[in-house]
Amino acid sequence: MRHNKKFNHLGRTASHRAAMLSNMAISLIMHKRITTTLAKAKALKKYVEPLITKSKEDTTNSRRVVFSYLQDKHAITELFTVISQKVADRPGGYTRIIKTGFRASDAAPMCFIELVDFDENMAKTAKKAKRTRRSSKKASAPAAEAAEASAADAAESAAPAKEAQE
Numbered sequence: 001m002r003h004n005k006k007f008n009h010l011g012r013t014a015s016h017r018a019a020m021l022s023n024m025a026i027s028l029i030m031h032k033r034i035t036t037t038l039a040k041a042k043a044l045k046k047y048v049e050p051l052i053t054k055s056k057e058d059t060t061n062s063r064r065v066v067f068s069y070l071q072d073k074h075a076i077t078e079l080f081t082v083i084s085q086k087v088a089d090r091p092g093g094y095t096r097i098i099k100t101g102f103r104a105s106d107a108a109p110m111c112f113i114e115l116v117d118f119d120e121n122m123a124k125t126a127k128k129a130k131r132t133r134r135s136s137k138k139a140s141a142p143a144a145e146a147a148e149a150s151a152a153d154a155a156e157s158a159a160p161a162k163e164a165q166e
Contacts, residue, residue, distance in 0.1 A: 008043050021047045026075040028095075029083065033114035041097045041113040052094045055084040086117040096122070 010017055020040075025048045027034050036044070051069055054062045058080050067076055087094050096119070099111045116122075 007046070008039055010039060010043060017043075022070055025051065026070055026072045028113060028115065029070075029075045029079050032118040033112055035100070035110065035112045037103075038097070038099065038109040038111045041111050044113060045095050045097065049092065049094055052079070052083060052087060053092070055079045056088060058084065083115065083118075087115075090117070 021044060024044050028048060051066050054066055094116055095113055096116050097111050097113050101110055103110050
């Protein structure tokens with residue numbers, strides 16, 4: 001019976017699956033975004049997020065634990081220097097899966113998986129102030145006060161000029 005065994009085997013033996021997920025995790029760390037099938041992306045998300053969490057604490061033991069999963073010095077260096085600095089304040093959810101449609105050959109659902117903090121297009125930016133053609137009461141009130149003040153100044157400056165002419 002398969003009680004409480006939920007992960008996707010992806011149609012592979014355990015050793016093949018571990019090697020595939022390790023290689024995909026290395027590619028994700030090095031390139032920040034990879035395109036794959038939806039099932040593999042979901043499996044990769046469960047595989048790589050604990051490694052990113054482990055990389056937040058840069059100790060010898062955490063490096064050894066992550067290296068036992070990835071087996072790539074360059075990826076470990078990238079993970080512990082660049083990625084861990086970017087995600088230091090994030091409590092989790094380091095990856096994003098975006099569906100892209102279906103593969104032409106076998107109609108497999110495709111997607112890309114990316115590291116959240118490294119996508120400039122999805123980064124939150126300040127929105128522009130919405131411009132309308134109508135004036136609101138809040139906007140017109142200071143403008144009306146400014147118009148009244150300028151009219152009063154003009155009247156005061158005109159009065160001494162009239163006195164000088166007489």
